[in-house]
Amino acid sequence: MKTLIISSSLSPESKSFILCKKTYEKLIEKGIEVEMIDAREMDLIPCHKTPSEGMNLLTRKVDLADNIIIGMGVHCYSINDGLKIILDNCFAKSVGKFFGIICAAGGDRSYLSTQHLTQICMNEWRMIQLPRIIYASGNDFEENNIKNKNLLERIDVFSEEFHSIGKKLIS
Numbered sequence: 220m221k222t223l224i225i226s227s228s229l230s231p232e233s234k235s236f237i238l239c240k241k242t243y244e245k246l247i248e249k250g251i252e253v254e255m256i257d258a259r260e261m262d263l264i265p266c267h268k269t270p271s272e273g274m275n276l277l278t279r280k281v282d283l284a285d286n287i288i289i290g291m292g293v294h295c296y297s298i299n300d301g302l303k304i305i306l307d308n309c310f311a312k313s314v315g316k317f318f319g320i321i322c323a324a325g326g327d328r329s330y331l332s333t334q335h336l337t338q339i340c341m342n343e344w345r346m347i348q349l350p351r352i353i354y355a356s357g358n359d360f361e362e363n364n365i366k367n368k369n370l371l372e373r374i375d376v377f378s379e380e381f382h383s384i385g386k387k388l389i390s
């Protein structure tokens with residue numbers, strides 16, 4: 220199975236990127252063909268303007284992937300700006316694909332913010348979500364390392380379930 224991880228935060232100290240990277244390593248250990256995209260390395264151009272080469276490439280990668288893991292930061296109880304550009308411009312070929320959400324927030328109480336991503340993916344492209352989210356807050360990190368052992372366990376479980384269910388959904 221081909222898994223694409225999109226880390227969509229543009230923050231130079233992105234915590235969702237750290238979570239995506241950890242999940243990438245877990246999936247590699249399982250022998251999965253997995254590629255990780257870091258939005259910080261792309262030029263993100265808003266809708267109605269000419270997309271960048273990196274965005275065209277991501278559109279093709281979304282098309283070729285069997286399933287997708289999306290990393291997001293919470294901005295104003297919703298998805299981060301970079302992710303909105305990616306969804307609006309690069310997800311046309313994501314129809315029906317299985318997906319998972321990885322989320323970093325400042326506080327513990329913004330966990331429902333991922334619902335906006337769920338709504339977009341399910342309503343716009345009939346994507347199917349793994350019913351488990353990796354959610355972390357600022358307290359789970361120390362000097363850009365994951366310090367919460369429970370969070371590491373949740374990344375393990377997420378990776379295992381994404382792998383086993385994702386595999387079953389490929390015909």
Ligand SMILES: Cc1cc2nc3c(=O)[nH]c(=O)nc-3n(C[C@H](O)[C@H](O)[C@H](O)COP(=O)(O)O)c2cc1C
Nearest residue numbers: 228230233234235292293294295296324325326329
């Ligand atoms: C514009 C903006 C809005 C934010 N809004 C929220 C919010 O509503 N709830 C929250 O818990 N954290 C909020 N935060 C904090 C971020 O979610 C936090 O910094 C998180 O680490 C972002 O993910 P990232 O590090 O991968 O970019 C906000 C940060 C920014 C820059």
